[in-house]
Amino acid sequence: MATILSVSGSPSATSRTSRLLRHLDSRLAAQGHDVVPLDVRTLPPEALTGGDPRHPAIVEAAGLVAWAAGLVIGTPIYKAAYSGLLKSLLDLLPQGAFAGKTVLPLATGGTTAHVLAVDYALRPVLSALGATHVTPGWFVLDRDLGTTEDGSLTIEPATAGPLERVVDQFSAALDHAAPVAVQVR
Structure with missing residues (x-):
């Protein structure tokens, strides 16, 4: 089976988003999958805001991304977009960090007005990071x-x-994902 990195972009320790991800994990x-959770809020703030992709915590997170065959990316929706905390991590990952990966985008929010944020805010950044396959995502109302x-x-x-x-x-x-061929030079 596959290795999966399950990333919560919620800044809250009591987050519905994180609880949902751990349930899905x-x-x-x-x-049969090997699932590793990553709560972005547990990374050092200076690592996320310092803009240094060589910070040891970011290097470790990037290593987890490289290790995984698939990623579940979960975020609360704030003001029609994914969390700034998640954006901070994604901005520090190398270009193409999701190449060869299958990605499931998930979001939680307080109103159905934010349901399209999965496809119009989150999906494009996942594709920009090179995700090979972004599966259909899902939005869950907080009240559910x-x-x-x-x-x-x-x-x-x-x-x-x-x-x-x-x-x-x-x-x-x-x-069903085929292994990605790696070119050796």
Whole structure:
């Protein structure tokens, strides 16, 4: 099975976006994938704002991207765009960092007015980083995500089914992805 880097671009420690990603990580792991979570908010602020792609934390994050066959990129939507925190990391990755990768874009937000942000804000930057295949993304309304008394994530059934299908499509795309040929000079 494939290696997956699951990236949360949420600045909040109690983020619905991060909880959703960790929930989906479990689904992907149950399908046999090796999933590693990366919460961008845990990277040092000076690494993200310093503009130095050689900062050790950025080098490590770029290494995780290089290692992964696929990426799940999740973000809350603020003012019709993905988070600035996520943008900070993406700006520091090398050009073509997503070459040979299959990417699943996911977003959460408070209103359906932001549903197109996945395709019109997030998808273009993923393509600009060279993603070989950006699978259909998904937008989840904040109100469709909740927690149980033990802190487990709950997803409204009308949202859970389509979300699972999108994740399963991503998983299938990873399983069928041909290895990328590397030219040696």
